[in-house]
Amino acid sequence: MQIPYTTEVRPDTGLTNPKLGVWLFLASEVMLFGSLFSSYALLRAGAPSWPDQSSIVNVPLATLNTVVLIASSVTMVMAWASLKGHSLPKFRLYMGLTLLCGAIFLVVKGIEYGDKFSHHLYPATSNFLGLYFTMTGLHAIHVIAGMIVNAYFLWPGTKMWKSDPERFTNRIEVAGIYWHFVDVVWIFLFPVLYLL
Amino acid sequence: MTHDVAKQVRGYLMVFGTLLVLTLVTVGVSYLDLPEFETVIVALIIATTKATLVAMFFMHLKGERPMVTWPLALTAFLFVALLGSLLMSEADHLFGARFQDSFHSIRD
Numbered sequence: 564m565q566i567p568y569t570t571e572v573r574p575d576t577g578l579t580n581p582k583l584g585v586w587l588f589l590a591s592e593v594m595l596f597g598s599l600f601s602s603y604a605l606l607r608a609g610a611p612s613w614p615d616q617s618s619i620v621n622v623p624l625a626t627l628n629t630v631v632l633i634a635s636s637v638t639m640v641m642a643w644a645s646l647k648g649h650s651l652p653k654f655r656l657y658m659g660l661t662l663l664c665g666a667i668f669l670v671v672k673g674i675e676y677g678d679k680f681s682h683h684l685y686p687a688t689s690n691f692l693g694l695y696f697t698m699t700g701l702h703a704i705h706v707i708a709g710m711i712v713n714a715y716f717l718w719p720g721t722k723m724w725k726s727d728p729e730r731f732t733n734r735i736e737v738a739g740i741y742w743h744f745v746d747v748v749w750i751f752l753f754p755v756l757y758l759l
Numbered sequence: 760m761t762h763d764v765a766k767q768v769r770g771y772l773m774v775f776g777t778l779l780v781l782t783l784v785t786v787g788v789s790y791l792d793l794p795e796f797e798t799v800i801v802a803l804i805i806a807t808t809k810a811t812l813v814a815m816f817f818m819h820l821k822g823e824r825p826m827v828t829w830p831l832a833l834t835a836f837l838f839v840a841l842l843g844s845l846l847m848s849e850a851d852h853l854f855g856a857r858f859q860d861s862f863h864s865i866r867d
Contacts, residue, residue, distance in 0.1 A: 577824040586827045590834040597838040601845050608849035622786065629782050637775045640817045641768065648764040736819070743817045747810045753782075754802035758789035 570729045585737045589744050596748050599701065603694050603755065614691050616757060619684065621675055625757045628671045629749065635664030636746040639713075639739045646732040651724055654735070658717045661742070665710040672703055695756055702752060705745045712738050774816045781809050 567573075568580040576583055607613055638660040645653035679685075679692070686696040716731075716738060723731040785805040793801065815821040820828070846853065 576826045578826055583826060587830060590830050593831075593834045593838060594841075597841060601838075601842045604842060605845045605849065608846060608853055617789070622789075626782065626786050630779065633775065633778045633782070636813060636817050637771055640771050644764050644768055644771070647767075740818045743813050746817075747813050750809045750813065751806050754785055754789075754806050758785065758802055759799055 570727075570733060579733060581733060581737045582740075585740050589741070592744060592748075596698075596701070599694075599698050600751070600755065603698070606690050606694065610690060614689065616691060616759065619691070620695065620757050621678065622757050624671055624675055625753055628668050629753050631664050631668050631671070632746050632749050635661050635668070636743050638664060639742045643732065643735045643739050646724075646728070646735055649728075651721070655717065655721075658713060658735075662710055662713055662717065665706055665713070668706055669703060672699065698752055698756065702745070702748055705748070709738075709742045709745055713742070770816060774812050778809055778812060781805050 566580070570579060572579055573583075638657045642654050642657035642661060645651075645657055676696075684692055686693045716735060720731075720734070723734070785802055788801050788805070789798070820831075
C-alpha cells in the first residue's frame with residue numbers, strides 16, 4: 564500500500580504527512596526536554612546553595628561542541644539544498660560531514676564524561692551533576708538517534724533518489740528538521756548547564 | 760531553480776556566521792560576572808535568538824503553514840505554564856529575596 568501525501572500536499576492540513584508528523588513529534592519532545600528544564604529551574608531555585616557550574620564543567624570543550632553542532636546543522640541543510648539542486652554527490656558530501664560532526668560531538672562529550680568520572684563526579688554526587696548527566700545524556704541519545712537516521716539516508720536509503728527523488732528530498736528535509744531540533748536543545752543546554 | 764538554491768545557500772551561511780558570533784558573545788558575557796539576574800536574562804535572550812534563527816531558516820518555520828505554527832504555539836504556552844507553575848512554589852525568594860518582606864508580614 565502506498566503511504567498517502569508523502570510528496571503532494573494534503574488539502575486540509577496544507578502540509579505533506581511526514582512534515583506534520585515530525586512537527587507533532589517535536590512538540591512532544593519540547594515537553595520532554597521542557598519538563599527537565601523545569602526540574603532544573605525548580606531544584607536550583609529551591610537549593611540553599613548551588614555550585615559554581617563553570618568550575619565543575621568544561622566551558623571551552625562545550626563551546627567547541629556548540630560550534631560543532633551548529634556546523635552540523637548547516638551541513639544538514641546544505642545536504643537538503645544539494646538535493647534541491649539535483650546533485651547527489653554534493654548531498655553525500657554534506658551528509659557525510661553532518662555525520663562526522665555528530666561523531667565529533669559525541670567524542671567530545673565522552674571526554675567530558677570521562678573527566679567527570681575520573682574526578683569521582685557521578686550523577687549521584689549532587690543535584691547539579693544529576694541534572695547535568697540526565698539532560699546531556701538524553702540529548703546525546705537524541706544525537707545518536709539522528710546519526711542512525713542520517714547514516715541510513717547516506718547509505719542504503721539513497722536508492723530512493725533514483726526511484727522517487729522528490730520523496731527522498733522530503734525525507735531529508737524531515738530528518739533535517741529533527742536534527743536542527745537537537746541543535747536547538749543544545750543551544751539552551753549550553754548556557755543553562757555551563758554558563759549560568 | 761538553481762539560482763534560488765544558490766540564494767538560499769548564501770542565506771544559510773549568513774545564519775551560520777550569526778550563530779557563531781552569538782555563541783562567542785554568550786561565552787564572553789559569562790566572564791563579565793554580571794549580577795545573577797542580568798546573567799540569566801542575557802544568556803536566555805541570546806539562546807532564544809539563536810534558537811529562533813535555527814527554527815526560522817534551517818527548519819523552514821518562516822512562512823510555514825498554520826497547521827505547524829499553531830500546535831507549536833500551544834506547546835510553547837504549555838511549557839511556559841509548566842515552568843511557571845513549578846517556580847511559583849519558590850517565588851518568595853527568587854532573585855535575591857525580593858518578596859520576603861511581604862511573606863513575613865503575612866506570617867507575623
